[in-house]
Amino acid sequence: MNVWEQVYNPLSNIWLSAIIAAIPIIFFIVLLTIFKVKGYIAGFASIIVAGIVAVLLYKMPAILVLMSAVFGVLSGIWPVASIVFAAIFLYKVTVKTGKFAIIENSISFITSDQRLQVLIVAYSFGAFLEGAAGFGAPVAITAAILVGLGFNPMYAASICLVANIAGGSYGAMGIPVTVPSLLTGLDALVVGRYTALVIPIISFIVAFLLIFIIDGMKGIRQTFPAILVSGVSFGLTQALVLTFLGPELTDIFAAIVSLVALALFLQWWKPKQIFRVNKEKAEDKQVKYSFGQIAYAWLPFVFLTICVTLFNLSFFKNLFIPGGPLEKLVLLLPIPGLNNLVIKHVPIAPMDTPYAAVFKLDLFSSTTTAIFITIIVAIILFRCSGKLLIDITKETSKELFPPVLTICSVLAFAYICTYSGMSSTLGLALASTGEVFPLFSPILGWLGVFLTGSVVNSGSLFAPLQSVTASQIGIPPETMVAVNIMGGTMAKMISPQSIAVAAAAVGLAGKDSELFKFTIKYSLIFLILIGIVSYLIF
Structure with missing residues (x-):
């Protein structure tokens, strides 16, 4: 089959081309928000729209469009959907065996105030899981825990999506920083140091924002010292690790330091008014468990942490x-029918480069495998019966079917945008803004994560363009690659992939539009903030 060369400016006007390229994205958002269509229906409809634009405007052969969609579906199944399935399955094992009740009790032992439990679970523990595993597992696990603690499912999912941006820039051992740095030939330590100028401050703000979402300004006033301890210890640790060690262990260290600092602080300070989201459920938590019982219940999650870190x-x-x-x-x-058959051009690539399309099935080394190994350990530890495992499998499969459809359809639509060059058109339009580019630079990262659900993939897509544009306007390329990472992180809470994961974790399949509507305002506020800061300091 003949190769096809990407065209980035099909209308000979980059802004007109960008408007057309944005149609599938706008179409998806409109379906999700205004018409409140289910995520997978919006995703499949957007596949059709993206395919039409790719074929008619970009002159992309239909077979390449089809195979791009197929590649997206496969990437949605593995590793994304598989990680979510494994994480929810593990959670259900602990619930069905009664061990999750002990886990809830142990969290309540640190503090019975559920505003502060959110800082422990969604903020610190979520960042730890993000640093160790990433790819949806942190949101899935922490949202499920919050529901178990009595939180409304919609609030639990929303809170965990917002909390995830605190650690999203350095997930899975810092690869959102190291991968784009490698692609652009830059020093990951230097790129990480530039992110340290902004992300620790945002992490600090997020600690306050989480409490505000739960209990407004009253909640902030009543828990201010604890929020300060949690937010300062988290943000300061992030800044120090990024400056002196690099991005790989940033989330791990920040999460541990903030968790320990808050737990110790709460041993001698307590809010005057204890906040409970479910007062009736609070009565059930007065059971006293021994240290051995608590440690036994937590063992699968301890093992999970060790395993995914390894x-x-x-x-x-x-x-x-x-x-x-x-x-x-x-x-x-x-x-077949796609790999190396699409040619990327300058400045999206340093030279004419075949676009690889290779599906990686790493059955023995992925995060999914680490979670499944943990499931096996939990099954042995808790002596789960065959019938129980069959019931959990059926229940999990039924609950996750709509979210998996959403994940696969969204990635199919995103891959069409990427391989057709539509995503690059949007990037080049923003890059054409010249000296004010730093103001718009984070939008590239934001768009990349919205489309792909991953800060890593966003970096792979746009970091080379960010680097080239920065050099052209006379600023260090590391700055704009760092801004791409930061802007992308702010889109994690609205990425259809992340929303589908969160909805699945709390049993809200089909409620994607409500979650999107809740999180979009916070995402845009942070995006604008990063754009302004980027323009002022870079």
């Missing part, structure tokens, strides 16, 4: 890379 360490990953001793255990499946 799986994301460089020495373990290097076993499976090309040339590594276990490379044959990773299946690399080129997508």
Whole structure:
């Protein structure tokens, strides 16, 4: 089959081309928000619209459009949907065996005030999971825990989506920073240091925002010292680790320091008024458990943390890379009719470059595998019966079917936008703004994460363009790559993929539009803030 070369300015006017390229994205948002269409229906409709634009305007061969969509669906199934399924399955094992009640009790032992429980679970523990695993697991697990603690499912999902931006820039061992740095030939430590100028401050603000979402200004006044301890310890640790060590362990250290600092502080300080979202449920939590019982209930999550951390360490990953001793255990499946048949051009790529389309099936080294190993450990520890496991499998599959459809349809639509060059058109339009580009630079990262659901993928898509544009206007390329990461992080809470994961975790399949409506305002506020800061300091 003949190769096809991407065209970034099909209307010979970059802004007119960008308006057309934005149609599928706008169409998706309108369906989701105004017409309140279910996520997977909006996703499938957007596939059709993106396909029409790609074929008619960008002259992309229909077979390439089709195979781009297929590649997106496969990427939605593995690793995204598989991680969500495994995380929810593990959570249900702890619930069905009664161990989750002990976990809830242990959290209440630190503090019975549920505003502060959110800081412990969604903010600190969520950031820890983001640093160790990423890819949807933190939101899925922490949202499920909050529902178990008595939170309304919609609020639980929304809170965890917002909280996720505190650690989203450095998830899964810092790869949102290291991958785009590698692609652009920049020093990851330097890029990370530029993000340290903004992200720790945003993390500090998020601690206050979470309490405000739950209980307004009254909640902030009543818990101010605790929020200060949690937010300052988290943000300061982020800044120090980014400055002196790099992005790889930023979330892990920040989460541990903030969790320990808050837990110790709450041993001698308590809010005058204890806030409960469900007062009736509070009565059930007066059971006293021994340290051994609590440790036993937490074992699967302790093991999960160790396992996903191990799986994301460089020495373990290097076993499976090309040339590594276990490379044959990773299946690399080129997508027929797409792999290397699309040619990228300057400035999206340094030179004319074939666009690879290879599906990676890493059954023995992925985060999904780490969670499944933990599930096996939990099954043995808690002596789960075959009938219980069958029931959990049926229940989880039924609940996750609509969200998985959403994830796959959204990624199919996103891959069409990427391989057709529509995403690059939007990027080039923003890059054409010249000296005011730093003001618009975070929008590129934001769009990339909205489309792909991943700060890493957004960096892969737009970091080269950010770097080239920065050099052209006379500022260090590391600055705009860092801004791309920061802008992208602010879109994690509105990414259809993330929303589908959150909705699935709390049993709100089909309620994507409500979650999107709740989180979009916070995402835009932070995006504007980053744009202004970027313009002023860079």
